[in-house]
Amino acid sequence: MARHRFEAYLDKVFGFSQLVSALPEGRLSPRHPWQKVFDAVFLGAAMQIPSLLQIEAECQSGALAKRVGPISDDTIGYALQRESPESVFALGCEIARRLKRNGVLRSDWSRGLLVAAVDGIEICSSFTRCCDACMQREVEHKVRGELRTDIQYYHRIVAVVIVSTPFPIPPGIRFQKDGETEVACAIALLRDLVAQLGRRFLDLLVGDALDLQAPFVNEVERLGLGWVFTLKQNQPDLLHEAERLTTGPPASVQSESDQELRWGHLPPVDWPVAARLVRVVKTVRTDHQRRVAVSQDGSHWKKGKSDVALESTNFYATNFELGAVPPLFIHQLSRSRWRIDAEVFQTITTDCHLKHAAVHQSTALVMLTMIRLLAYTLSLIFYQRQICSHARRSRLTFHEFAKRLAYWFVASSGDTG
Numbered sequence: 407m408a409r410h411r412f413e414a415y416l417d418k419v420f421g422f423s424q425l426v427s428a429l430p431e432g433r434l435s436p437r438h439p440w441q442k443v444f445d446a447v448f449l450g451a452a453m454q455i456p457s458l459l460q461i462e463a464e465c466q467s468g469a470l471a472k473r474v475g476p477i478s479d480d481t482i483g484y485a486l487q488r489e490s491p492e493s494v495f496a497l498g499c500e501i502a503r504r505l506k507r508n509g510v511l512r513s514d515w516s517r518g519l520l521v522a523a524v525d526g527i528e529i530c531s532s533f534t535r536c537c538d539a540c541m542q543r544e545v546e547h548k549v550r551g552e553l554r555t556d557i558q559y560y561h562r563i564v565a566v567v568i569v570s571t572p573f574p575i576p577p578g579i580r581f582q583k584d585g586e587t588e589v590a591c592a593i594a595l596l597r598d599l600v601a602q603l604g605r606r607f608l609d610l611l612v613g614d615a616l617d618l619q620a621p622f623v624n625e626v627e628r629l630g631l632g633w634v635f636t637l638k639q640n641q642p643d644l645l646h647e648a649e650r651l652t653t654g655p656p657a658s659v660q661s662e663s664d665q666e667l668r669w670g671h672l673p674p675v676d677w678p679v680a681a682r683l684v685r686v687v688k689t690v691r692t693d694h695q696r697r698v699a700v701s702q703d704g705s706h707w708k709k710g711k712s713d714v715a716l717e718s719t720n721f722y723a724t725n726f727e728l729g730a731v732p733p734l735f736i737h738q739l740s741r742s743r744w745r746i747d748a749e750v751f752q753t754i755t756t757d758c759h760l761k762h763a764a765v766h767q768s769t770a771l772v773m774l775t776m777i778r779l780l781a782y783t784l785s786l787i788f789y790q791r792q793i794c795s796h797a798r799r800s801r802l803t804f805h806e807f808a809k810r811l812a813y814w815f816v817a818s819s820g821d822t823g
């Protein structure tokens with residue numbers, strides 16, 4: 407059987423099959439070794455197959471029949487529940503390390519800094535299906551037209567995603583425990599990542615206003631990271647002080663045809679609840695839009711266009727020493743945070759079925775989610791570097807490419823060489 411292009415690439419760049427064969431076996435003398443189960447789930451996830459039953463069907467007589475061979479969805483679920491999430495987490499970190507060594511994480515705008523964003527997402531919410539590790543809450547909802555209150559089960563994961571790169575790369579996720587805050591979960595994830603990747607792997611962390619809390623900021627600094635977080639109402643004293651100090655004219659202005667950006671950089675501002683000073687950057691963006699307006703002229707209504715200026719003000723707090731770097735850089739850093747939601751969370755939930763619990767059992771769900779994330783990352787790297795960069799004409803979408811992967815397996819099974 408000819409080697410599949412995708413797997414040949416992963417072996418050449420990451421030595422991937424060797425890394426997978428080194429994963430520990432969690433079951434005693436299993437009929438199907440862990441590597442076979444892992445391959446079934448990983449390749450199934452790379453093809454963006456939503457359910458274990460469908461993976462079973464592909465292994466039985468579909469695209470994975472020659473490559474993996476028969477295995478039941480029960481066997482896959484049983485194995486996922488008993489293998490070690492830590493080893494798959496470490497595998498994800500090893501991939502990130504090799505990406506950095508190969509220069510894939512370089513970017514042209516971030517001044518040599520590796521910037522990561524942190525954010526959370528909810529998955530697998532259900533009123534009926536739950537497991538030992540579920541979080542729960544009371545929710546009012548309509549059942550057959552009647553409003554009632556029920557317990558809803560759900561999971562939340564926190565992800566750290568490298569966003570300074572040409573395409574975002576998530577080195578790791580962590581499931582939030584019941585009763586644990588998102589910030590506590592993010593701290594635990596960052597500690598695990600730094601333990602695996604070392605203190606000098608990431609340079610800067612960007613996050614939203616919820617991350618701007620003294621315990622989180624202190625921990626991020628203890629891990630040797632710089633940070634840029636949005637400053638909003640949840641830190642009223644700091645915001646008030648920043649507003650008071652920026653009533654004067656902006657330090658700099660940048661204008662384009664339909665947009666104007668003004669910004670200013672403050673001297674260190676006192677942050678009383680954290681008993682420290684932080685740096686603050688303020689930006690004011692004005693978007694000029696032409697809108698259709700309808701007005702009355704005597705007995706007639708007429709349509710006309712008028713200019714509308716939409717203004718939005720943002721404050722960012724940071725420990726980054728700007729030196730000769732313009733404060734606009736802080737604004738750019740903070741904007742890069744949107745990629746975690748707009749690109750990563752969007753794709754892994756719509757194309758890669760992350761919200762759909764193909765197996766809803768504590769450890770099995772963690773394993774499935776981690777393997778899906780790894781499959782997303784590696785298939786995205788292959789897609790970006792082998793498909794997009796070589797395509798001259800009509801380019802496949804990421805989803806079309808995933809379906810093409812399945813076809814390649816069928817095609818390479820037909821070879822006798």
Ligand SMILES: [Zn+2]
Nearest residue numbers: 536537539540
């Ligand atoms: Zn659950």
